[in-house]
Amino acid sequence: MAEDLNTEEIHEEDSYALDRETVEPVLVALRDGDSEALIEALEPVHPADIADLLEQVDEDTRLRLVQLYGKEFDGDILSELNESVRESVIEALHPEVLADAVRELDTDDVVDLIEDLDEPQQEIILDALAITDRAAVEQSLSYPEESAGRLMQRELVAAPEHWDVGHLIDHMRAHEDLPDQFYHVILVDPRMRPTGYVTLGKIMASPRTTALSEITEDSFRTIPVTQDEGDVAYAFNQYHLISAPVVDEDDRLVGVITIDDAMIILDEEHEEDILRLAGVGEGSLNDRVSETVRARLPWLAVNLGTAIIASLVIALFEDVIAGFVALAVLMPIVASMGGNAGTQSLTVAVRAIATKDLTSSNVWRVIRREAAVGFINGAVFAIVMGIVGIIWFGSPMLGAVIAAAMVINLMVAGLAGVLVPVVLDKFNVDPALASGTFVTTVTDVVGFFAFLGLAGIVLL
Amino acid sequence: MAEDLNTEEIHEEDSYALDRETVEPVLVALRDGDSEALIEALEPVHPADIADLLEQVDEDTRLRLVQLYGKEFDGDILSELNESVRESVIEALHPEVLADAVRELDTDDVVDLIEDLDEPQQEIILDALAITDRAAVEQSLSYPEESAGRLMQRELVAAPEHWDVGHLIDHMRAHEDLPDQFYHVILVDPRMRPTGYVTLGKIMASPRTTALSEITEDSFRTIPVTQDEGDVAYAFNQYHLISAPVVDEDDRLVGVITIDDAMIILDEEHEEDILRLAGVGEGSLNDRVSETVRARLPWLAVNLGTAIIASLVIALFEDVIAGFVALAVLMPIVASMGGNAGTQSLTVAVRAIATKDLTSSNVWRVIRREAAVGFINGAVFAIVMGIVGIIWFGSPMLGAVIAAAMVINLMVAGLAGVLVPVVLDKFNVDPALASGTFVTTVTDVVGFFAFLGLAGIVLL
Numbered sequence: 001m002a003e004d005l006n007t008e009e010i011h012e013e014d015s016y017a018l019d020r021e022t023v024e025p026v027l028v029a030l031r032d033g034d035s036e037a038l039i040e041a042l043e044p045v046h047p048a049d050i051a052d053l054l055e056q057v058d059e060d061t062r063l064r065l066v067q068l069y070g071k072e073f074d075g076d077i078l079s080e081l082n083e084s085v086r087e088s089v090i091e092a093l094h095p096e097v098l099a100d101a102v103r104e105l106d107t108d109d110v111v112d113l114i115e116d117l118d119e120p121q122q123e124i125i126l127d128a129l130a131i132t133d134r135a136a137v138e139q140s141l142s143y144p145e146e147s148a149g150r151l152m153q154r155e156l157v158a159a160p161e162h163w164d165v166g167h168l169i170d171h172m173r174a175h176e177d178l179p180d181q182f183y184h185v186i187l188v189d190p191r192m193r194p195t196g197y198v199t200l201g202k203i204m205a206s207p208r209t210t211a212l213s214e215i216t217e218d219s220f221r222t223i224p225v226t227q228d229e230g231d232v233a234y235a236f237n238q239y240h241l242i243s244a245p246v247v248d249e250d251d252r253l254v255g256v257i258t259i260d261d262a263m264i265i266l267d268e269e270h271e272e273d274i275l276r277l278a279g280v281g282e283g284s285l286n287d288r289v290s291e292t293v294r295a296r297l298p299w300l301a302v303n304l305g306t307a308i309i310a311s312l313v314i315a316l317f318e319d320v321i322a323g324f325v326a327l328a329v330l331m332p333i334v335a336s337m338g339g340n341a342g343t344q345s346l347t348v349a350v351r352a353i354a355t356k357d358l359t360s361s362n363v364w365r366v367i368r369r370e371a372a373v374g375f376i377n378g379a380v381f382a383i384v385m386g387i388v389g390i391i392w393f394g395s396p397m398l399g400a401v402i403a404a405a406m407v408i409n410l411m412v413a414g415l416a417g418v419l420v421p422v423v424l425d426k427f428n429v430d431p432a433l434a435s436g437t438f439v440t441t442v443t444d445v446v447g448f449f450a451f452l453g454l455a456g457i458v459l460l
Numbered sequence: 461m462a463e464d465l466n467t468e469e470i471h472e473e474d475s476y477a478l479d480r481e482t483v484e485p486v487l488v489a490l491r492d493g494d495s496e497a498l499i500e501a502l503e504p505v506h507p508a509d510i511a512d513l514l515e516q517v518d519e520d521t522r523l524r525l526v527q528l529y530g531k532e533f534d535g536d537i538l539s540e541l542n543e544s545v546r547e548s549v550i551e552a553l554h555p556e557v558l559a560d561a562v563r564e565l566d567t568d569d570v571v572d573l574i575e576d577l578d579e580p581q582q583e584i585i586l587d588a589l590a591i592t593d594r595a596a597v598e599q600s601l602s603y604p605e606e607s608a609g610r611l612m613q614r615e616l617v618a619a620p621e622h623w624d625v626g627h628l629i630d631h632m633r634a635h636e637d638l639p640d641q642f643y644h645v646i647l648v649d650p651r652m653r654p655t656g657y658v659t660l661g662k663i664m665a666s667p668r669t670t671a672l673s674e675i676t677e678d679s680f681r682t683i684p685v686t687q688d689e690g691d692v693a694y695a696f697n698q699y700h701l702i703s704a705p706v707v708d709e710d711d712r713l714v715g716v717i718t719i720d721d722a723m724i725i726l727d728e729e730h731e732e733d734i735l736r737l738a739g740v741g742e743g744s745l746n747d748r749v750s751e752t753v754r755a756r757l758p759w760l761a762v763n764l765g766t767a768i769i770a771s772l773v774i775a776l777f778e779d780v781i782a783g784f785v786a787l788a789v790l791m792p793i794v795a796s797m798g799g800n801a802g803t804q805s806l807t808v809a810v811r812a813i814a815t816k817d818l819t820s821s822n823v824w825r826v827i828r829r830e831a832a833v834g835f836i837n838g839a840v841f842a843i844v845m846g847i848v849g850i851i852w853f854g855s856p857m858l859g860a861v862i863a864a865a866m867v868i869n870l871m872v873a874g875l876a877g878v879l880v881p882v883v884l885d886k887f888n889v890d891p892a893l894a895s896g897t898f899v900t901t902v903t904d905v906v907g908f909f910a911f912l913g914l915a916g917i918v919l920l
Binding site: 018048049052172380388 | 641660664696752817818821829
């Protein structure tokens with residue numbers, strides 16, 4: 001016990017990151033090829049942390065660890081590994097070890113494990129399962145990808161809605177095959193349609209004669225089996241659900257989703273949004289160089305296209321620049337400020353769309369607001385840059401031109417920052433995915449056009 | 461029941477966003493000043509959705525709704541409101557209604573509600589509480605902001621570690637004051653130090669003679685009361701915790717944190733990261749224009765500083781540009797590609813630091829990897845831009861210059877994208893907050909310098 005608390009404390013100090021005390025003995029054991037020492041070193045380490053370790057070491061070390069760890073390799077480690085590492089680990093595992101590891105897992109974890117694998121690897125794992133488990137996994141796989149049906153577990157406890165507490169307790173205690181983890185009992189009508197749910201805590205706290213229908217939770221909601229997992233996660237977060245029954249198209253109970261699964265999805269959706277906003281489709285530090293190049297190249301290619309469009313705008317004003325080279329020095333400032341202001345607006349708008357806080361009822365007010373913010377910020381930096389223009393280049397006219405261009409571009413940035421994601425969302429394109437490119441194209445083009453165009457009129 | 465299912469279905473179709481059917485009758489009731497119709501219209505709406513509605517309407521409508529809704533106004537709505545709207549709603553509420561609303565809430569919700577309020581408003585709410593609740597809230601507020609102590613609830617069920625299942629069940633059923641929501645029983649030693657926990661489900665599923673110590677969960681971890689809430693959320697997500705006991709410095713049990721609270725924190729931390737990466741410190745669509753201007757202006761000012769640095773680099777090469785204006789047309793392309801590639805690398809690195817996947821054990825491998833990715837992407841776009849340079853401007857030398865600058869800048873972008881966040885993190889600066897500015901400054905300066913410098917050597 002005292003020992004347990006000590007390891008806890010070490011974990012806390014550097015806040016759960018893998019520390020030297022954990023990693024060092026593992027590496028020593030690997031160097032010595034000492035499988036007993038390895039098993040001992042990994043004994044106190046959580047499977048999620050072992051997975052992190054496997055992700056962080058290089059490929060040789062990883063494969064050596066998998067081989068030396070042998071039969072101790074746990075199914076949970078596989079579940080925790082990210083996709084690109086998972087495939088290589090599965091290949092490296094002895095078929096028997098793999099089969100044992102997979103058989104330990106709950107069927108919903110198996111589904112999560114194999115849905116991203118290639119078919120040959122899927123087959124190996126399916127073959128390792130008991131027949132009933134295999135059937136359950138295959139049925140889950142029959143639901144659309146990223147749907148509630150893939151996420152739910154089949155193990156659940158349901159009771160007729162007219163039962164009382166005593167009846168339910170006697171029933172539960174008489175049954176040995178209750179799921180390991182459950183927090184609610186789902187009430188169903190005679191046609192197996194969920195009508196409410198009761199927490200185990202309330203069941204414990206209520207007299208035996210209490211009708212179950214009297215102690216149901218307020219926050220009850222059912223989830224359609226085909227619902228997108230992102231919406232499932234949103235519902236859990238918005239309505240503070242702990243678990244929710246999943247129903248088929250006839251509203252019959254087919255499974256249950258619990259908050260821990262919803263939390264994982266919420267985390268993944270956020271991760272996806274962040275990476276998409278940054279123009280990285282998918283990606284982790286463990287992907288191979290070739291995978292990363294393939295993932296990032298298309299986004300850079302799109303960016304090249306928009307940069308060339310901006311260059312074409314500049315090319316329109318080659319004569320102006322030739323007559324007044326200071327313009328070439330200052331023009332990136334206007335574009336850069338517009339790009340930044342646009343990114344600010346679009347990020348807030350993309351998040352508001354994701355959290356369903358930007359709807360038809362407030363979109364016009366939001367657009368007016370962003371335009372106002374852009375105008376005010378533009379005015380502030382117009383004054384600053386006007387002064388910079390005058391001091392640096394001694395030209396009040398140049399100061400006035402950059403000031404005017406700044407106001408125009410920051411207002412346009414605010415407008416584009418909201419309009420682009422809203423319009424993309426209307427056309428069912430993920431605004432996180434594509435907004436950035438559109439908005440910076442707009443701010444580059446408007447920025448260069450306004451600055452160089454005004455300069456052409458005023459200065460020549 | 462059938463009716464319930466129908467409203468559920470409407471919610472599902474547009475995936476939980478507020479729909480016209482919900483909002484329309486509310487607006488009609490407000491227009492007519494019909495408080496009964498308003499109460500009826502809001503009856504089926506979840507407090508979280510009422511809060512969203514209050515956030516989305518304009519200020520006049522919001523205050524009218526608060527007044528007309530009167531005594532029906534629920535404490536949960538206050539909890540769900542975001543900060544800027546919450547303050548104006550609290551001001552608008554009748555003091556008696558506010559007191560009633562607050563008294564309905566659990567103490568941890570009250571803490572969450574008032575910690576961001578001004579002191580006069582805090583006082584009003586504290587005065588509304590019963591004395592014991594007030595003491596509990598004030599004790600929570602004595603823990604550091606954003607710590608586990610603020611997040612935890614005091615209501616919990618603990619049992620001596622040597623009890624058996626039968627003993628525990630009899631004890632629980634004899635006590636009427638069990639918390640409404642609990643999922644685990646925490647086992648403690650004689651000095652109130654937690655030693656494990658047992659799920660209610662397992663208690664239900666086990667024979668009465670089973671020792672509690674035999675059915676504890678593997679994933680048991682204690683949380684120090686001063687731990688940062690972001691680390692708490694990480695621990696829940698990493699180790700799939702459902703609830704975790706919170707301990708003081710002597711390892712004694714002082715409270716419990718449940719996964720639903722951890723999920724809210726995880727969501728907030730992500731939101732913060734996204735907004736920081738985009739150079740928006742904080743912000744929602746409901747902030748006033750003046751608040752938004754104040755929030756965004758400093759970031760734009762920093763960006764202006766870096767843009768001027770880039771301009772100074774360009775100014776070094778004014779003569780080169782004057783001699784060859786095509787350079788002014790093409791130079792933003794090199795800088796823009798570098799900025800994009802840098803943002804890609806830094807976003808992946810910032811995320812990896814946040815998820816503790818980028819540590820001293822793999823940082824050098826990651827840096828080599830990013831440099832390699834940058835080199836390959838740079839080479840690809842070097843070829844493309846070399847060809848564009850030749851076709852557009854008929855100058856193979858110009859094509860060669862832009863190609864070389866592209867390779868240099870994309871390699872530097874990859875390196876800076878990892879190094880900058882890693883170094884900031886070492887100095888305890890949030891890498892999400894500041895990396896973007898540093899990286900784009902580097903890529904702008906290197907991009908302009910490489911392109912114009914090489915052009916000066918080769919073309920003149």
